[in-house]
Amino acid sequence: MAGGWASDGAVQEQIDSSIEDxxxxxxxxxxxxxxxxxxxxxxxxxxxARREAVKGVRLCVACQSELDKQQKAASGYNRRGSKDSQLR
Structure with a gap:
């Protein structure tokens, strides 16, 4: 059930959009x-073995792991803009 000006499927649409992004x-x-x-x-x-398993690989395991850590730290965002997410 939606509240305010939001339609009934607004929350699910927001979740689906976040996942698609x-x-x-x-x-x-x-x-x-x-x-x-x-x-x-x-x-x-x-x-x-890594070159065969991952087509187009450009980084060794150690460098790829470091890149993944950096991307994970900067990747999260919250579409809802809740107060908690803005305080982090």
Whole structure:
């Protein structure tokens, strides 16, 4: 049940939109093209098994893990703009 000016499906629409945005963002970050033999960040050799498993891989496991940590820290946002989310 919606309150105020919101329609009955507004909350679910907001959730669906957030999920669709996250999926689109994740897909846009997938590597493409031919895998590199050496990490473009630290020049360490990328194992053959990783190059075959992840097509278009450009980073070694250590550098990819660090990049993932940085992206995770900056990725969250709240469409609802609640007071709690604004205080963080």
């Amino acid at each position: 996250a999926i689109q963002r994740a897909r846009s970050q997938l590597p493409t093209g031919e895998s590199l033999s050496h990490c473009e960040a630290c020049a360490a050799a990328i194992p053959q």
